[in-house]
Amino acid sequence: MIRASNKVCYSGPEWMGREHCHECHFRQLEIFSELPDSAFENILEHIDHFLYPSDSVIYEAGTDKQHIYLVRHGMVKLVHITQDGAYRILRLLGSGSAMGLELLDGADRYHHTAIAIKQVNLCKIPVSAILQLESIHPALYHSIGQQLQDQLNLADQWIVAIGSGHASQRVARLLLILNEYFSDGDGAFILLSREDMAAMIGITVETVSRMIAEFKRQGFLLKNRGNLYTCDVTAMEQISRQHLSLS
Amino acid sequence: MIRASNKVCYSGPEWMGREHCHECHFRQLEIFSELPDSAFENILEHIDHFLYPSDSVIYEAGTDKQHIYLVRHGMVKLVHITQDGAYRILRLLGSGSAMGLELLDGADRYHHTAIAIKQVNLCKIPVSAILQLESIHPALYHSIGQQLQDQLNLADQWIVAIGSGHASQRVARLLLILNEYFSDGDGAFILLSREDMAAMIGITVETVSRMIAEFKRQGFLLKNRGNLYTCDVTAMEQISRQHLSLS
DNA sequence: CGAGGGGTTGACGCCGATCAAAGCTGGTGG
DNA sequence: CCACCAGCTTTGATCGGCGTCAACCCCTCG
Numbered sequence A, B: 001m002i003r004a005s006n007k008v009c010y011s012g013p014e015w016m017g018r019e020h021c022h023e024c025h026f027r028q029l030e031i032f033s034e035l036p037d038s039a040f041e042n043i044l045e046h047i048d049h050f051l052y053p054s055d056s057v058i059y060e061a062g063t064d065k066q067h068i069y070l071v072r073h074g075m076v077k078l079v080h081i082t083q084d085g086a087y088r089i090l091r092l093l094g095s096g097s098a099m100g101l102e103l104l105d106g107a108d109r110y111h112h113t114a115i116a117i118k119q120v121n122l123c124k125i126p127v128s129a130i131l132q133l134e135s136i137h138p139a140l141y142h143s144i145g146q147q148l149q150d151q152l153n154l155a156d157q158w159i160v161a162i163g164s165g166h167a168s169q170r171v172a173r174l175l176l177i178l179n180e181y182f183s184d185g186d187g188a189f190i191l192l193s194r195e196d197m198a199a200m201i202g203i204t205v206e207t208v209s210r211m212i213a214e215f216k217r218q219g220f221l222l223k224n225r226g227n228l229y230t231c232d233v234t235a236m237e238q239i240s241r242q243h244l245s246l247s
Numbered sequence C: 001c002g003a004g005g006g007g008t009t010g011a012c013g014c015c016g017a018t019c020a021a022a023g024c025t026g027g028t029g030g
Numbered sequence D: 001c002c003a004c005c006a007g008c009t010t011t012g013a014t015c016g017g018c019g020t021c022a023a024c025c026c027c028t029c030g
Helices: A101-105 A127-136 A139-162 A167-181 A194-201 A205-218 A233-241 B101-105 B127-136 B139-162 B167-181 B194-201 B205-218 B233-241
Strands: A048-052 A057-059 A067-073 A076-081 A087-093 A113-116 A120-126 A221-223 A228-231 B048-052 B057-059 B067-073 B076-081 B087-093 B113-116 B120-126 B221-223 B228-231
Touching: A067 A101, A067 A127, A076 B139, A087 A139, A087 A194, A087 B139, A101 A127, A101 A139, A101 B139, A120 A127, A127 A139, A139 A167, A139 A194, A139 B076, A139 B087, A139 B101, A139 B139, A167 A194, A167 A205, A167 A228, A167 A233, A194 A205, A205 A221, A228 A233, B067 B101, B067 B127, B087 B139, B087 B194, B101 B127, B101 B139, B120 B127, B127 B139, B139 B167, B139 B194, B167 B194, B167 B205, B167 B228, B167 B233, B194 B205, B205 B221, B228 B233
Parallel strands: none
Antiparallel strands: A048 A120, A057 A113, A067 A120, A076 A087, A076 A113, A221 A228, B048 B120, B057 B113, B067 B120, B076 B087, B076 B113, B221 B228
16 A cells, blocks of 8 residues: 655745736636636736645645646646545646636535645636636636546546556556656656556556566666656557566 | 456337426436526427436447437446457446536547446437537536536546455445445445446456455345345445455 | 665565356246 | 256466565765
């Protein structure tokens, strides 16, 4: 069982102010893309813009209740922690994703804990501002519905990816997901910690380590620079279908 | 690996007509509960009402594209089938749930295959009718967003339930879900086929059978009548946290 | 330089996949 | 009414993969 790591940090995020909102790509974020300029004039004053360092907690399940968050840049994990301390990563969110949408549908608390993986740049928007915007611009409903649908698709894909197969297959599927959704322009992605990978695909840290090490030895996983890696997509796709036997 | 069973039946559903809509509890279905009576006058003529027998296919991934479905009564499994024939059950839907909502958010095909488990009573509604209703009554956006949120919660719960733990724990969690969401007034629920359970929690048919048989022997799972069972919730909760060792 | 945390590797035992066979049950036809 | 059959369930035997525990390596930071 994977337990919550003690490496999380609760240090406060850096406040980036509000004046950035006018010129920022805010408007290109998915959920606002359909709205006219006029919609923002009275609403911007309520939106804060923050920078969260790696491993910092953005919100915890059951707290706050007042804001939803939009990821402008970076990478966030949504985590479920059970009473006995086991923790599972439910999904990864990147640029353009929204967090905390459950508050818009009558939930009285966050359903997950959100933790930054890479440094995260995000906007914090009061629920009341969203509700107000919705009533004036029904197009926002579409965008939020789209977000929910996207996350549902992610969750479904996750169930398929992790719900069956041997350890090598699950790790291969995880690498394919990282490659597809979280790679930079060069097709390189940050390799997560073994602990995070284990918490995502439901196997132990040691087994993840063995698989990753084996992939490296076989040349399927190559280090670029720093913690950036590229993977052999063809090989991974084959392994994701057919077990790679060690020994 | 669980393969698609050949027991599915493609026999056509029974058409129940349209005249039932006026007096039926249609209006109590979640996604329409907020609309006024007047909203339905011009829309009812487009809504069909069907009865699907057990094991019949309601729709297949990639086909039709024109309708969403509302479950009035019964039980449906949403299934994902991979190219190589492996199949997984993503979730179970009961009364009040909607299927095919992905068509409202720009998807050009169904994302899953929907198959009746028990006999299913449902309404088939053209996408165009929903879009038309939405434009007149924005309250419908709320209901559909709520549906999406509910299904996202289900998927999240599923990931937690099946993504980790020993076989006995997974079976226990599955029984708890059946008991909570799919039991009748007496707290009794239909025990699914071993094959369906296996496809849901990612283990083999034989292992599921061993666990269920053991639960019966220990008195944690009791037969009421027919295929209706009740389970010892306390025992299941304990097992769901701590492995039950055979032998 | 030592301490500490993450990653890697090894040894071992258990759990569950796999293959095989026998029991059960509901449906069909004689 | 019973024999029979097909499909599902249960049970057994075996084996491989992965969890578990432990040791060691490597890198970073104080």
